[in-house]
Every structure is written in structure tokens, then in C-alpha cells.
Amino acid sequence: MASLDSSIRKHAIRNAHEYGKANPGNIVGKVINEFPDSKKDMKSLMKTITEVCKEINALPKEKLEKEAAKLPKEEKKAEKSGFDIPGAMQGTVVTRFPPEPSGYPHIGHAKAAFIDYEVAKQYGGKMLLRFDDTNPEKESMEYVDAIKEGLSWLGIPLPKETYTSDYMPTFYEYAKTMMENGKAYVCTCKAEDVSKGREQARPCPCRRLSGEENLSRFNSMLKGEYGEGEAIVRYKGDLSALNTVMRDPTLMRILESPHYRQGTKFRVWPSYDFGAPILDSIEGVTHAFRTKEYELRNELYYAILKEFNMREPVLMEFSRLSIKNAPISKRLITPLVKDGKVSGWDDPRLPTLMALRRRGILPAAIRAFVLSFGFSKVESEPSWEKLLSENRKMLDPVAPHFFFVPNPVKMKIKGGKKKKLREMEAADEAWISGSDAESLEIGETIRLKDLYNVKIEKKGKEISASYAGDEIQKGKKIQWVSQGLRCEVLRPGDLLTPSGEYNPASMRIDEGLCENSIHSIKDGEIVQFERYGFCRLDSKKPLRFVFSC
Ligand code: ATP
Ligand code: MG
Numbered sequence: 001m002a003s004l005d006s007s008i009r010k011h012a013i014r015n016a017h018e019y020g021k022a023n024p025g026n027i028v029g030k031v032i033n034e035f036p037d038s039k040k041d042m043k044s045l046m047k048t049i050t051e052v053c054k055e056i057n058a059l060p061k062e063k064l065e066k067e068a069a070k071l072p073k074e075e076k077k078a079e080k081s082g083f084d085i086p087g088a089m090q091g092t093v094v095t096r097f098p099p100e101p102s103g104y105p106h107i108g109h110a111k112a113a114f115i116d117y118e119v120a121k122q123y124g125g126k127m128l129l130r131f132d133d134t135n136p137e138k139e140s141m142e143y144v145d146a147i148k149e150g151l152s153w154l155g156i157p158l159p160k161e162t163y164t165s166d167y168m169p170t171f172y173e174y175a176k177t178m179m180e181n182g183k184a185y186v187c188t189c190k191a192e193d194v195s196k197g198r199e200q201a202r203p204c205p206c207r208r209l210s211g212e213e214n215l216s217r218f219n220s221m222l223k224g225e226y227g228e229g230e231a232i233v234r235y236k237g238d239l240s241a242l243n244t245v246m247r248d249p250t251l252m253r254i255l256e257s258p259h260y261r262q263g264t265k266f267r268v269w270p271s272y273d274f275g276a277p278i279l280d281s282i283e284g285v286t287h288a289f290r291t292k293e294y295e296l297r298n299e300l301y302y303a304i305l306k307e308f309n310m311r312e313p314v315l316m317e318f319s320r321l322s323i324k325n326a327p328i329s330k331r332l333i334t335p336l337v338k339d340g341k342v343s344g345w346d347d348p349r350l351p352t353l354m355a356l357r358r359r360g361i362l363p364a365a366i367r368a369f370v371l372s373f374g375f376s377k378v379e380s381e382p383s384w385e386k387l388l389s390e391n392r393k394m395l396d397p398v399a400p401h402f403f404f405v406p407n408p409v410k411m412k413i414k415g416g417k418k419k420k421l422r423e424m425e426a427a428d429e430a431w432i433s434g435s436d437a438e439s440l441e442i443g444e445t446i447r448l449k450d451l452y453n454v455k456i457e458k459k460g461k462e463i464s465a466s467y468a469g470d471e472i473q474k475g476k477k478i479q480w481v482s483q484g485l486r487c488e489v490l491r492p493g494d495l496l497t498p499s500g501e502y503n504p505a506s507m508r509i510d511e512g513l514c515e516n517s518i519h520s521i522k523d524g525e526i527v528q529f530e531r532y533g534f535c536r537l538d539s540k541k542p543l544r545f546v547f548s549c
Pocket of ligand 1 (some may be wrong): 097107108109112113330
């Protein structure tokens with residue numbers, strides 16, 4: 001019978017470790033599963049389990065941790081078998097994550113980065129990190145740092161990064177070669193004429209220029225003889241192509257703002273369509289993943305590589321992550337920050353990584369959430385709840401429990417005995433939450449959790465109750481504090497309305513009292529406020545939490 005005993009002990013330790021307290025009811029099924037015969041004598045089985053639980057519950061926390069660490073790991077369901085990537089060979093796969101440093105990274109970037117990273121890892125290859133910085137108007141070092149910090153927080157190791165803007169002389173050489181070969185031309189038409197021509201499949205006069213004329217115009221562009229918008233380099237594609245991307249797209253344009261790394265060295269910058277294929281090929285990328293809206297641009301990507309007989313990476317697409325009523329794009333997030341609609345890039349209502357971190361969302365939950373979509377191109381629009389429930393599952397076994405009573409109401413307890421719980425000393429009064437107070441009925445007996453029972457006698461601004469024994473009984477069990485510490489909990493909601501407007505009611509604040517022993521937790525720690533939810537300590541002075549899930 002030694003093994004039955006050790007099974008009971010194992011489950012009791014695990015249960016106590018995960019939930020703060022071992023409960024015989026949670027354990028008995030697991031024990032019977034392992035030892036079906038044990039149910040023949042339920043009475044003695046329950047007696048043993050109850051005794052073992054009592055013993056385990058009496059262990060000091062550190063001892064319990066130690067015991068739990070000694071247990072064999074619980075068997076987990078087999079992980080999904082991973083990605084199936086065409087042309088991927090073990091040991092040779094190179095992927096890349098190419099963010100533009102034009103804002104703080106958000107959960108959409110996490111999706112792309114995790115896919116790049118996980119595929120490389122699965123095939124024993126590597127992921128490159130390339131800052132795609134060819135628009136000096138929008139980019140800055142602050143964003144480069146924020147992106148690196150975000151990736152590190154997610155647990156993605158940082159490779160030595162490269163910068164698209166370090167390859168400018170290369171792009172100039174490639175552009176010149178294309179002009180010499182009659183595959184690109186400098187167009188000085190007005191922007192609206194360019195787009196009309198593309199729409200109507202009509203060439204403009206610039207298309208007929210000779211290689212030499214184009215090179216001379218290009219040199220004028222480089223020297224600053226054209227201003228912004230006065231000249232662009234266009235690919236000589238197919239103006240009648242059904243895929244309108246191929247109708248002589250822009251390869252280079254003039255942007256006069258100084259660049260955050262290159263200063264005023266350059267004024268002619270490659271477009272994404274021109275830069276990405278060339279760098280992917282030069283940097284050795286074997287598999288380039290991008291979001292679905294680039295699918296039509298694949299033809300152009302390969303066409304450019306063909307011009308130079310360059311090695312062609314495999315392109316694959318996945319759907320752009322979008323979450324109901326959330327602005328998952330720098331284009332939408334930036335104005336909210338700049339216009340002061342949110343308190344900063346880490347406002348807990350935002351989908352930025354900084355904000356999710358502040359909200360107590362674990363990187364592992366983000367990973368599981370974004371990878372659950374894999375390479376699917378289905379445009380689903382999940383709500384936050386899917387991520388939050390993932391997060392809850394991960395926090396539940398590890399977050400320490402505390403009492404928090406929002407909108408506190410005082411309860412006077414006649415005959416209340418002096419009793420200590422953690423750092424609270426209860427005597428003849430306690431505070432309970434406003435909603436619990438509301439739900440009480442005169443005459444009912446309830447339990448103040450881990451304290452004793454009280455009978456409700458009168459309700460009003462305060463509640464009058466009387467001590468009603470210590471025995472655990474069925475029925476309502478509510479959290480309470482004595483004295484307590486004033487605190488507030490920020491409760492982020494949907495930042496946008498269904499029509500995409502800013503939702504001014506997107507942040508609620510709960511005020512209340514939490515138990516005194518909360519001072520023992522560290523900044524940034526996530527706790528479970530019982531019957532309220534998981535919250536992350538945001539500030540000690542003033543005492544403030546952010547509601548997580
Ligand atoms: P934004 O609209 O936020 O500016 P972006 O695509 O312009 O997005 P980049 O910095 O250029 O942002 O993107 C870096 C990588 O992250 C790209 O491969 C891009 O496809 C990917 N990415 C960006 N947003 C999402 C998203 N919502 N879902 C999945 N991948 C995304
Ligand atoms: Mg972009």
C-alpha cells in the first residue's frame with residue numbers, strides 16, 4: 001500500500017501548491033484513477049486523504065515549494081506537431097523579422113515574430129532581425145529600442161540586428177543597373193497622373209527615356225535637383241497586367257527629412273517592394289513570411305530577384321492579427337498616444353507589448369494565443385477573451401491569493417472573537433465588498449472566509465451581524481479585511497467602439513481595500529484577488545493594480 005499512500009501525498013502536494021490549499025474533494029478522483037481498487041473502501045480512503053491534506057496544509061510555504069519541486073512533472077498533452085514548411089530542410093532555414101522602427105511593438109508584431117522565431121527553431125535554423133528603416137519621416141532610435149525590448153520580454157533571443165538603411169549604396173547600384181537594362185525609369189509626372197496612368201493602363205512619356213537619360217535624371221535625384229514628390233524611380237513592369245501591383249510600381253522615392261541613423265546622407269530611399277526582396281536574398285533568408293495583404297506583391301518580389309538572377313526565398317503568408325475593438329496597428333495607436341486619449345504607449349487598454357505587460361499578460365499566453373492561428377489565412381477577429389483565458393489558465397496555479405474588497409462596507413460583529421489571519425487581526429468589525437453587502441439577507445448565516453461564521457442582523461450604511469460559530473458549513477463564503485490598505489484597480493476595457501471610434505468609457509477604476517499582507521509582494525507581481533480576478537501590482541505608492549483577467 002506504500003504506493004497508494006505516495007499517490008495521495010503527491011496529489012495533495014500538487015493541489016496545495018497550485019491552489020494554496022489541498023482539498024480532499026479535488027484529490028480523491030485522481031487517486032482513484034491511479035488506484036481503482038482503493039474505491040472499494042471509500043471511508044478509509046477519504047479518512048487517509050483528509051489526514052494527508054491536513055498534514056500538507058500545515059507545511060510552511062517554502063517546505064511545500066520544495067516538496068512540489070521534487071514531484072514528477074504532470075504529463076502534458078502532446079504539443080501540436082509544429083509547422084510544415086515547404087522546402088525547409090533541417091539546419092538550413094533562415095527567417096527574418098523586419099519591423100519598421102516607427103512605433104512601439106504590438107501584439108500583431110508578436111504574431112509575426114513568434115512565427116519567424118518558432119519556424120527557425122523547429123528546423124534548427126536562425127531568425128534574423130532587420131530594422132526596415134527607409135522612411136526617415138517616421139522612424140527613431142526610441143522605437144528600435146522599444147522593439148528590441150519587446151522581443152526580449154517575449155522570450156525571443158535577439159540576434160545581432162541589421163538595418164535596411166545600411167545598404168543604401170547597394171540599392172543605388174541595383175537601381176542603376178535596372179535603368180541601364182531598360183527595366184526601370186525615372187518618372188517626373190505628377191502623382192495623380194501616375195495613378196491615373198496605372199488605372200487606365202496608359203504609359204507616361206518618361207517610360208520611353210533611354211538608359212542614359214534615366215541615369216542622368218537619377219543622378220539629379222541624388223544631388224537634390226528634384227524636390228520631394230518631383231521624381232520617382234519606377235519598375236518597368238506591365239501596364240496592362242491584371243495584377244495592378246505590376247503596373248510600373250515605385251522602387252525609389254525622395255524623402256528629405258533627416259534620418260535617425262544616417263542623418264542627411266541620403267535623400268532617395270527604396271520602397272519596401274524594392275528593398276525587401278534584395279535584402280532577403282543578400283542576407284541569406286530562405287523563408288520570408290508576411291501578412292496576407294502582401295500576397296499580390298509576391299509577383300513583383302520574384303520579378304525583381306529575376307532581374308538580377310538572385311536566389312529566391314520561399315514566400316508564405318498568414319492573416320494579419322486583429323482583435324475586436326482594438327487598434328492593432330501603429331497607424332491607429334500613434335494618434336491615440338499623440339492626442340492624449342491614452343496615458344502613453346503602456347496604457348493598459350492598448351495592444352502594445354508594453355501595455356500587455358503592464359496588464360499582467362504573460363509572454364507565454366501571448367505566444368500560445370498568436371501561434372494558435374499558425375499560417376491560417378482566415379480573417380477571424382477574436383476578442384480579448386481568448387487571450388485572457390489563456391492567461392488565466394497560466395496564472396491560476398502560480399498567483400498567490402489575497403483578499404480585496406471593492407466599494408467596502410463596514411460590518412459590525414457582535415461577540416466577534418479576536419482572531420488573526422495572515423496580517424489581519426479581526427475582532428468586532430470587518431470590511432466586506434459592496435456587492436457582497438448588497439447580496440446579504442437578514443437572518444442568513446455566512447462565513448467570513450478563513451475566519452468564522454456570522455449571522456446578519458441588520459443592513460444599512462453598515463451591516464450588523466453577530467458571531468455564529470467556527471465550524472465550516474455550506475453556504476456563502478465571502479472575503480473580508482480588517483483595517484486594510486486603500487487601493488485602486490484599473491480595469492481596461494475595449495478602447496474602440498464597434499465603429500472604430502475612441503471609446504471614452506474604456507477605463508473603469510475600482511476602489512477598495514486589500515489585505516495588509518499585500519505589502520509583501522514585489523512591483524510587477526501578479527496576484528489573485530479571490531472572487532475578483534488576477535491583478536498586477538502597478539504601483540506601491542499610491543497602491544494601484546491593473547486588472548488582468
Ligand atoms: P503597422 O500597421 O502596425 O505599422 P506594419 O505591418 O506596418 O504594421 P511593420 O513594423 O512593418 O508593421 O511590421 C513588421 C512585421 O510585423 C511585418 O512582417 C508585418 O507583416 C508584421 N505585422 C505587423 N502587424 C501585424 C499584425 N497585426 N498581425 C500579424 N503580423 C503583423
Ligand atoms: Mg509599416
